[in-house]
Amino acid sequence: MVDGKAPVLQLMPGDEVAVALRDIQAGEVLPPFGVRAAGAIPFGHKVSLQPLAQGDVIHRLGQPIGLAIGPIVAGAHVHLHNMGFEASMAGHAIGTRLSNAPLRSPQAIPTFDGYLRADGKAGTRNYVGVLTSVNCSALVARMIADHFRDPARLMTYPGVDGVVALTHKSGCSVADGSMSMAMLRRTLAGYARHPNFAGVLLVGLGCEDNQIDQLVEEEKLVLGDSLAKLVMQETGGTRSSISRGIEMVEAMLEKASMRRRQRIPASEIMVGLQCGGSDSFSGISANPALGAAVDRLVACGGTAILAETPEIYGAENLLLERAVSNEVGERLIGLLEWWDDYTSKEPQGFDNNPSPGNKAGGLTTILEKSLGAVAKGGTTNLVEVYGYARPIDKRGLVFMDSPGFDPMSATGQVAGGANLIAFTTGRGSCFGCRPAPSIKLATNSEMFARMEEDMDINCGTILDGDNSIDEMGEVIFRQMIASASGNATKSEVLGYGDDEFAPWHVNAWL
Structure with a gap:
């Protein structure tokens, strides 16, 4: 301590x-x-x-x-x-420090109150979503969702958390077959089938590159009562599309309101791990405490997604040593090699990652920042490495390729299936990620006191000498269970989560 x-x-x-x-x-x-x-x-x-x-x-x-x-x-x-800064001095030995931590017996696994969906996935929220295929349909999507912001309208549908419009700036002038188009469609499909949505309406303009029918076909989505499409050019324009969209969402809300929370084992929690506005204390308090919570979740059979590839550079050895196979380790090394080439076009390469806020908080190089970032993953084995927004199909600690920009990274995690986000911050990041609730963890007591309206847990008590890392890990794990069961996080109360939807784009737009 x-x-x-x-x-x-x-x-x-x-x-x-x-x-x-x-x-x-x-x-x-x-x-x-x-x-x-x-x-x-x-x-x-x-x-x-x-x-x-x-x-x-x-x-x-x-x-x-x-x-x-x-x-x-x-x-x-x-x-x-x-x-x-010096280039990464981390070793690349794979699987040399594997964990033998046992799983909990089924009787010892705690439960949360969640929504069991028809495909067997577990939701922690019960939203209806309005997603856009292209920037041109953003206004219509927002107006459809805004119709239901009035609490009086939602009272008719008890048990529904709300209607969420998630818009973006792409969908056109992005070539078919490009990395960006593939990631956009993968992201939208991940949200369309996300268990925190009881229903989703896809809204398009009609002439965009990202055609809804092609999205549905490529991503093997199935249109029906819980997933519908609306094309503005076929519906009659803006006002007609808004009116029709409201009718379609109302039908989804009727079905969503019939869903009820039920006891589900914590093994069905999938948490995306994020850190933003990091400071020198991130790697001392909140991040290792979150890692201790991750160890508890993994012992229950749950899943944690570490991401932000540029923010493990220099500390990749701490993950590679725990990779369960050479194939998993080589995939992680391959991602770092891609990013090394990609960032070589930047003035400072990999070391351009620490922000002015990170530096003001005492972090000097990306190597130092990465040490803290990796700590979020705890001490268990790394079981798989995924591309951005790929569906997560393995349990345990996994890694997803993403930029270090928190909204883009978290968007990929939610698309992959994360039904919860845990976000550490030292400078005081304000963030939400609907439809997944986001738990905010402060690294130091001074910032927590100053920004308590945004922070859920103060991990600064570790620095104050009041709690150990393991004790705070238990506090965070219990908060995960409570948040998954419906307890509103600070970011949800404040209304964060719509504007943070940010699919990653790599190639130049035409």
Whole structure:
């Protein structure tokens, strides 16, 4: 457990740096190391515990996070001005540290109150969705959903969580056969069959590249009572389409209101793991605590989806060591090689990932950020690696390829089947991801107190010395069960989740 009164924390013996647990004043002696701060060290930033020469490798949690770009004295602030990026120094050994953690017996697996769908999947919410095939149908989709924003209209349909319009900026001038079109159709199909939707209306214009009939055929969707289409050019235009769409959604709401929550084992929870607005504490408190919750979920037979490929770079060895086969490990290496080539066109390559907010929070390089990001995956084995928005068909810890941009990454996870999102943040990201409830986890108590209206759990109590990582893992796991059972998260209360729908596009638009 962290000593909440200590001024700095060395994460592993041998690390050349420690993390400031509060603002450090110049000249202050830092027990138990006896080092005197050479200057002011901001909260969450690194301080050198020993003199370093130019070119020395700097470690955090025993892992390399960068090089000294010049001499660094003991007690110095270590950040952008004196630590530089070096390409990933992570090893690529596969399957050398497999976990033998046992699964819980069926009698010991907790349950949640969810919706069991006809295909056997479990929903944590009961929405009706309005999805668009193209940007041109976005207004109609939003107007259809807006009709049901009035609580008085939804009172007629008890047990329904609402009508959600999810729109995007693509669907036309995207070539058939391109990576972007394939991912868009895969994403829309994943949402169309998502268990948190009792019914979905697909709305198109009519002349777009992303034809609804082709989407339905390629993705093997089946039109019927719970999945219908509306084409504006065939229906008579904007007003006629809105009116007809409202009628079609009302029919879906009638059926949705007949659904009832029932006891479902926690093995049917599939959680997407996200971190955004990360700070130096993400890898110390919230992320490893979320990892402890993931270990509990996986022991119940549940599934956790780690993603954001650029944010495992430099720490990929921690996943590869737990890959269950050479094939799984090689798939992960292949994704990193693709991203290495893709980011080579950026001014700073992979190291362009840490944002200004990440850096202000004490993170210096992508190698350091990745250490914290990987911690969300806990300690269990990596059982599979998936392309973006691919349906998740294996239980346990899996990885999905995605950008580091949270809305795009979470959109892919939900398309893959995630019925819950767990999102850690150190700077204070405001985020939702309908139809999946999003649990927000704060990394430090100062930010939690400042933004409590957006945060569900304060993992800063780990830094304060009040809780261990394992204790907070239990708190998060229980919150997963409660949220899956219908307890509204802060982001749901605030109304987040519609605008965060962001399918990933790779190729240039024509």
